[in-house]
Amino acid sequence: xxxxxRVFGCVEAGGTKFVVxxxxxxxxILAHERFPTADPASTLxxxxxxxxxxxxxxxxxxxxxxxxxxxxxxxxxxxxxxxIGKTPKPGWRGTDIAGTFAREFSCPxxxxxxxxxxxLAEHRWGxxxxxxxxxxxxxxxxxxxxxxxxxxxxxGLMHPEVGHIYPRRHPLDLAFAGVCPFHGxxxxxxxxxxxxxxxxxxxxxxxxxxxxxxxxxxDYLGQLCAQLVMTVSPQRIVMGGGVMSQERLLPLIRxxxxxxxxxxxxxxxxxxxxxxxxxxxxxxxxAGVLGALVLAMDAAASAGKC
Amino acid sequence: xxxxxRVFGCVEAGGTKFVVxxxxxxxxILAHERFPTADPASTLxxxxxxxxxxxxxxxxxxxxxxxxxxxxxxxxxxxxxxxIGKTPKPGWRGTDIAGTFAREFSCPxxxxxxxxxxxLAEHRWGxxxxxxxxxxxxxxxxxxxxxxxxxxxxxGLMHPEVGHIYPRRHPLDLAFAGVCPFHGxxxxxxxxxxxxxxxxxxxxxxxxxxxxxxxxxxDYLGQLCAQLVMTVSPQRIVMGGGVMSQERLLPLIRxxxxxxxxxxxxxxxxxxxxxxxxxxxxxxxxAGVLGALVLAMDAAASAGKC
Numbered sequence: 001x002x003x004x005x006r007v008f009g010c011v012e013a014g015g016t017k018f019v020v021x022x023x024x025x026x027x028x029i030l031a032h033e034r035f036p037t038a039d040p041a042s043t044l045x046x047x048x049x050x051x052x053x054x055x056x057x058x059x060x061x062x063x064x065x066x067x068x069x070x071x072x073x074x075x076x077x078x079x080x081x082x083x084i085g086k087t088p089k090p091g092w093r094g095t096d097i098a099g100t101f102a103r104e105f106s107c108p109x110x111x112x113x114x115x116x117x118x119x120l121a122e123h124r125w126g127x128x129x130x131x132x133x134x135x136x137x138x139x140x141x142x143x144x145x146x147x148x149x150x151x152x153x154x155x156g157l158m159h160p161e162v163g164h165i166y167p168r169r170h171p172l173d174l175a176f177a178g179v180c181p182f183h184g185x186x187x188x189x190x191x192x193x194x195x196x197x198x199x200x201x202x203x204x205x206x207x208x209x210x211x212x213x214x215x216x217x218x219d220y221l222g223q224l225c226a227q228l229v230m231t232v233s234p235q236r237i238v239m240g241g242g243v244m245s246q247e248r249l250l251p252l253i254r255x256x257x258x259x260x261x262x263x264x265x266x267x268x269x270x271x272x273x274x275x276x277x278x279x280x281x282x283x284x285x286x287a288g289v290l291g292a293l294v295l296a297m298d299a300a301a302s303a304g305k306c
Numbered sequence: 307x308x309x310x311x312r313v314f315g316c317v318e319a320g321g322t323k324f325v326v327x328x329x330x331x332x333x334x335i336l337a338h339e340r341f342p343t344a345d346p347a348s349t350l351x352x353x354x355x356x357x358x359x360x361x362x363x364x365x366x367x368x369x370x371x372x373x374x375x376x377x378x379x380x381x382x383x384x385x386x387x388x389x390i391g392k393t394p395k396p397g398w399r400g401t402d403i404a405g406t407f408a409r410e411f412s413c414p415x416x417x418x419x420x421x422x423x424x425x426l427a428e429h430r431w432g433x434x435x436x437x438x439x440x441x442x443x444x445x446x447x448x449x450x451x452x453x454x455x456x457x458x459x460x461x462g463l464m465h466p467e468v469g470h471i472y473p474r475r476h477p478l479d480l481a482f483a484g485v486c487p488f489h490g491x492x493x494x495x496x497x498x499x500x501x502x503x504x505x506x507x508x509x510x511x512x513x514x515x516x517x518x519x520x521x522x523x524x525d526y527l528g529q530l531c532a533q534l535v536m537t538v539s540p541q542r543i544v545m546g547g548g549v550m551s552q553e554r555l556l557p558l559i560r561x562x563x564x565x566x567x568x569x570x571x572x573x574x575x576x577x578x579x580x581x582x583x584x585x586x587x588x589x590x591x592x593a594g595v596l597g598a599l600v601l602a603m604d605a606a607a608s609a610g611k612c
Contacts, residue, residue, distance in 0.1 A: 133462035156439035
C-alpha cells in the first residue's frame with residue numbers, strides 16, 4: 001500500500017442538495033459533485049457510487065464524514081444514532097444516514113449536523129481559526145446554527161436549533177404571522193428566505209435599499225446574535241447562507257446586536273464596529289463539504305488510524 | 307506531614323453574602339461561616355482570616371476554590387483574569403478577587419462564576435450527576451445560569467448571562483416596564499424577585515395561588531428554558547434560587563417549556579410531564595459552596611497535586 005495516498009469521503013447532506021467530495025488531510029478537495037436531494041434510496045445510492053469510484057482512483061479511503069440536515073440523533077449510545085428525525089422533507093424521516101455509509105464502506109464514519117460541520121470547517125481553515133468557542137449560522141431557506149465550545153460541537157440533549165428561538169417582533173412587522181410550521185413567528189418563521197418572500201413578495205436582493213425589510217431583517221438577526229452572546233458566549237459569530245450573501249446586510253446587523261446587548265456585555269469585540277465579532281464565512285459554500293472532511297479526519301484519528 | 311489531611315478552601319462570593327468553608331475531597335464541609343457582602347477590603351480580609359485559621363486546625367490547605375458573583379473575567383491569558391467587571395455593587399468593580407487569594411496563600415486557586423460553581427456541584431454530587439451537558443439556573447434577586455458542556459463550564463467571550471435574554475411579553479403583563487437597569491424588560495427585568503415585587507407589591511410566596519403572577523412567572527421561566535434548549539441543548543435544567551423555593555412553581559414551568567417548544571423538539575425528556583428534565587437542585591443552598599469545593603479540587607488536580 002506504500003505510496004497510495006489516504007483520502008477521505010466527504011458528504012454534505014443538505015435538505016435541497018447533496019455535495020459529495022474526496023479530500024485529503026491538507027484540506028484539499030480532489031474531486032466533487034453535487035446533485036439535488038431526491039428520495040433517500042436514489043440519493044444515497046448516487047453518493048455511494050461517487051465515493052466508491054472516485055476514492056479508488058485517488059487513494060485509500062481512510063474514513064467518511066457526513067454533515068447532515070436535521071434534526072438528527074447524535075447520541076452514539078442511542079439506537080437512533082445517525083437517523084434523520086422529524087423533518088418535513090418527504091421520505092427522509094427515519095433514514096439511517098450514518099449507518100448507510102458504515103454498512104457500505106469498511107471505514108470509520110464521522111457524523112454530525114450540516115451546521116456543526118460548517119462550524120468545524122470555519123474553525124479549522126476559515127473565519128474562526130483563532131478562537132475556540134464560536135457559532136456558525138446559516139440564514140437561507142431555514143435558519144440553523146452550529147455551536148462549538150472549546151472546538152467541539154455541542155450535542156447535549158440533541159443539538160442546538162438556534163433558528164427556532166423567539167425574537168421580539170419588530171414594530172414594522174407586527175402584522176406578519178410568520179411561516180414556521182411549528183412556531184409561526186419564531187426566528188426562522190420571520191427571518192429566513194421564505195419569510196422575506198412571504199412578507200414582501202420578493203427575495204432580499206430584489207428589494208430597494210430603502211425598503212424596511214432590510215431593517216427588519218437586520219434587527220431579527222441582531223437579536224439572534226444577542227441571545228447567543230447571552231446563552232453561549234461565543235468568541236465569534238460567523239454568518240453564512242443565501243440571505244447573508246447580500247453583503248450590505250452584515251454591517252446592518254452589528255449595531256442591532258449592540259442595541260440588544262444594551263451596554264451590559266462590556267466587550268469591545270461585540271459592540272458597534274466590532275467587525276471581527278460578527279463576520280462572513282471565509283470558506284463560502286465550501287464550508288459544508290470541508291466540514292465533512294474535518295469529521296472524516298477526526299473519525300479516522302479516533303479510530304487510531306492517524 | 308503524614309497523617310495531616312488535605313483540605314480545601316471554599317469561597318462562595320455572592321453579591322449579598324459570602325459563604326466560606328473548609329471541605330475535603332469526599333465533598334464534606336468541615337467548617338463554614340457566612341457573612342454579608344460589605345466593602346471588598348473588609349469582606350476579603352474576613353474570608354482570608356477564616357481560611358487561614360480554620361484550615362490550620364483541620365489539615366493542609368491544598369487549594370482554594372472561588373465561585374464569584376459577576377460579571378468576572380475568566381480568560382486566564384487576560385490581565386483582568388479574576389477581576390470583577392461592570393457590577394452595580396458599590397466598590398467591587400475592578401476588585402481582583404482571584405488574585406487576592408493567590409497572593410495570600412501559596413496554593414492553587416480555582417476561579418469561576420458563582421453559577422458555574424453551583425452547576426459543577428450539582429453535576430458532581432447533585433441533581434445532574436447522570437448527565438454531562440446541563441444548565442444550573444438561579445432565580446432570585448437576579449437571574450443567572452451556569453452552563454456545562456461535557457462537564458466543563460462555558461467561558462468563551464466571557465460567560466453566559468442567560469438572565470438577560472428577552473422573553474416575549476406575557477399578554478397580562480404588557481404594562482410593566484421591567485426593572486433591569488440595562489435592558490428594562492429582559493428576563494431578569496420581568497421575572498427576578500425584585501420584578502415580582504415591583505409588579506405586584508409582594509413577593510411570590512405572599513400571592514394567592516389564583517394570582518396571575520404565578521402564570522406570568524411560569525411563562526417567562528418556561529421561555530428561558532425553551533431558549534436554552536434551542537441554543538445549548540442541555541440534557542437537564544436545574545432551577546434554584548429564592549423564587550424557585552416556592553415548590554408549586556416548578557410544575558407550572560414544565561408545560562410552558564413544552565408550549566414554547568411547539569412540538570419541534572421531539573424528546574419526551576423535555577415535554578409535558580418530563581419531570582426529570584427541569585428539576586429542583588438536590589444540594590439546596592449548599593450548591594454554591596460545594597461548587598467552590600469542586601473548583602478547588604480541580605485546581606489542585608491541574609497543579610499536579612492530586
